[in-house]
Amino acid sequence: MLFSSAIFLFLFLPAFLIVYYLLPKRWHNAFLFGASLVFYAKGEGIVVLVLLLSALINYVAGQLIEQGRRKAGLWLSLVGSLSLLFYYKYANFLFDSVRGFAEAFMFPVSSDFTLAQIALPIGISFYTFQGISYTLDIYWGRIRANKSFLDYGTYVAMFPHQIAGPIVRYADIAPELTERTTTLEKFGIGAERFVIGLAKKVLIANTFANIADTIFNANANSYGTATAWIGIIAYSLQIYFDFSGYSDMAIGLGKMVGFDFKENFNYPYIAKSIQDFWRRWHISLSSWFRDYVYIPLGGNRVGNVRTYVNLLIVFLVTGLWHGASWNFIIWGLYHGAFLLIERAGLGKWLAKVWAPIAHLYTLLAVLIGWVFFRALTLTEAIDFLKKMVGAGPELPDTLAYPPAFFLNAEVLVTFIIGIIFATPVYHKFQQNWFRLQTRSLRPTPHYLFDSVYVLGLVCLFVMSVMYLAADTYNPFIYFRF
C-alpha cells in the first residue's frame, strides 16, 4: 500500500489514527504492530511471514547475545537475515549471472538448468538492515536487547518506515518504543511534514517520472541528445523528490504516532563533491554502511590501499543493496571510484576551487551515475550515455520525441520548482520569514501568517489528491460495461 494512494489516505490512515488515539497508551505498540502487519499483508499477502521471520531471527539473536552467547547470536542474525535477503533478492541474479558466464565461455548448459522467478518481498532490504543494526549494536554493547517481541516487532514492522525507509536504528527510537507522547501539536507537525512529502511525490516526482519513463522506454532512434539530457535531469529530480518525499511522509507519520525519525536527505544536489553527496543522500543508508561495514573493515585507519579497498567494498555492496543487477553494481563502483579519486587528491582541489565548478563536477558525476541506475541493462545505459554526448546512431528527420514534446508550461514550471526545492532556497526563505515574525511583537500577525501557511498546506494536499483522483479516472468515448 503506497502512502500516495486513496485507500491509504482515506481508509487505512484515518481508521488507524482514530483507533490509535482512542486506545490507552499501553495498547499503542500492539495496535501499531498489528496495523503494520495488515498494511504489509495488504500488498504482499503471505510474504508478511518473511518479515516476521526476519524479526524473530534478530529478536532471538539479540536475546542470545544479551545472555552471553555472543558469537552464536551474531551468527544467527547475520546468517539468518542475510540468507533471507540473499534468497529473495539475489538468488535469481546470481543464477542468471552464472548461467550467462557459462554460456559466454561456451560451457555446456542444460536447458533444464533454470530457476523459477522469486518474488521480492517489498522492504526486505530495509528491515534486514534494521535487524542487523540491532544485533550488532547489542554485540558492541551500545544498547540492551529488548525483552518484548511485541516492542521489537513494532520497531521492525511499523508501517511508516516499513517499505521505503528511512533505515531507522533501534538505538535511535528505543526510548520512544517504551514511552512516547502523542499530542495534537506533534500530530500537526507530522501532518505538515506528511503533506509536504505527499506533494513532493505526487506533484513533482510523478511529473518527472512521466518524462523520464517516456524517454528511457522510447526507441533509441526516436529522440536526440537534448531529449536524452531532459530525460536524465528529469530522472535525477524524480528519484530525489520521490525518495525524499517518501522519507518526509515516513517522518511525518512517525511524528503522528509519537516517534522522531532522523532526517534522510539534506539537499544532496547542492553537494560539492561525491563524498559530500553521500553525506546528504539517503543518510540513513550511507551512515549504516559507514558504521556497520566500512568502520568494521578498518575504515580509513588501515593504510591507503586498504582504505581504498574498503571504500570499493562498501560501494559495491551499496550498489547491490539497491538492486540485483549489474547496472546497480556498476553504479555503486562508479561512485566508489569517484570517492577514491577524491581521497587521492581531487577532494582537496575541489575544496579550494570556485564553488560552481565543484557543484558542476558533482552534478555531472551524479547525473551520469543515474543513467546506470535507471537503465534496465548495461547496453541500454551505454547507448543512453552515447546519446547524451551525441555519439548515437544517425536519426530520422522526424523524431517522435523532440525536446518540445516535453517542455510544456507545466513541465517547465515543475522543473523550476524542482530545482528550487532541491536547494535550500525555500528553507532560507522560511528562516528569514520566522525572523521577521519574531521581530513583530503583536501576536495577531503571527496567527495570520500561520493561518495563511496552513491554508497553503491544505491547498497542497487537495492538489495532490486531485492528481491522485485523476490517476483513477479512466473515461471512454462510448459506454463500456
Add this chain to the structure above:
Amino acid sequence: MTAYPKNDRLDAPRPVFTAGVRRPSLRFRAMLAGCCFAVLLLMPALDQWLHLSVRFQSTEKRALAARPELHFPHVKTFVRDYEQYFNENFGWRNALFYAYSRWKLNILGQSPLPEKVVIGKNGWFYPGNYFAGIVDQHRGISPLQPQELRAINNRLTYYQKQLARQGTKLYVMVVPDSYTMYPEYLPDDIRRADSLSNLDRLSTYLKKKSAVPLIDIRPALGVAKKERPIYCQTDTHWNDFGSLIGSLAMVDRLRLDFPQLTDPCPTDYRISPKPGVGGDLTTMMALHSAYRDSISYAITPTAGLVARQTMNIPNPEMNLPSSRFVGPSPAMPRLLFIGDSFSYSMNQFVPQYFGESFLVRSNRLNMALARAEHADIVVVEIVERNLRKLADL
C-alpha cells in the same frame, strides 16, 4: 569484533533542517495544521455518507467497480477488488477530477488526459494517441509498412472476389480524421511530416496493386469546409454538415458504377444552424459544460428524399444500433453499409438514394450477412486513423 569500533568522525555538513530558529506561534500553527489534516482525511468518508458531491457525475462512460463481497478463503482477491472499488468510488473523487481538469486546462493550458485528448487552438480538441496512435500517424512517425499495405490489400481483394460471385460490388470509404481536415488548429508541436499520410499510402497502393475502389472524400470536404465547419470542435466526429457532404460524395462516386442512382445535391437539404453542445472529447475531461461546439446543424431533406426506417437493431459491439431503411424508389440498388461511429449520422443522408439499405455498425465484414442481404453494393466505411484495422476486416 568484541568492542564497538571507534567511530571515524566524518566532517558531516550541518543539516539545514535544524537551523534552530525559534518559531513563534508554532503551537498554534501545528494545532491548526493537525485539525485541518484530520478534517481532510475524513472528508471522503463524510461524502460517502452524506453524498455531498452528488452533482459531480462521472463522465467515464463505464461501469465503475462494485463493492466486492468476501468469499472465504479468497481474501487476496477481495483485497485487490476492494482497492479497485475504493479507488473508483472514494468520496469527492469526481469533484476532484472536475477540479483537476479545470486546473490543467484553464490554468496550465495542458490536457488533463494527454493520451486521450489533444488541446488545439481556438477551442478545438483532437483525439490523442490512445486512439490508434493518431498523433504519431499524423506526424508521420507511424507509417503504414509495406507488409501492412499488402495485408490490407489481400483482405479487401478476398472480400471483393467473394462478393463479386453474387454480383455485389465492394467499396471502401475512408473518413478523414479531424487532423487531416483541420490541421491549422493543431498545437504547434504536432505537425504533419513532409511524407505522405497513411491514407495517401493506402490510396496509392490500392490504385497500383488492386481493383478495390477506395472512395476518397477529402476533396469534397475540403471544398465544403470553406462554406461551414464540417467537424465538431469538441468531438472526435464530423458534424452533420460534414456527414452530409461525405455521404453525398460517396453516392457521387457510386453513381459512376450505378448511374441509375439519384444525383446527390446539397441544395436538396435545408441546413439550419443551432447551438453546439459539448462533444465526447470534452465529456471525457468532464469539461462538456464549459467547452462546447460553437455551432451544430439541423439538416432536413426535401420531401422527395425521405427514407423510411423499418428497423433499429441494438448492437453491443459498438453501442450504436444498426438500422434498416426503405428508400423512396424501390427500384434503386440495395446497399449494405458497414461502418464505424462516423456512419451513424449518415443514417440521415444515405438511405434515401437506395431501394433498401442496411447500415451496420461494425469493424468486421460479415460474409454470411453480405450473402443474406443480396446487396448490389457493399460499402465499408472506416475512419482514417483506423486504416490498419482493414487488415482484420
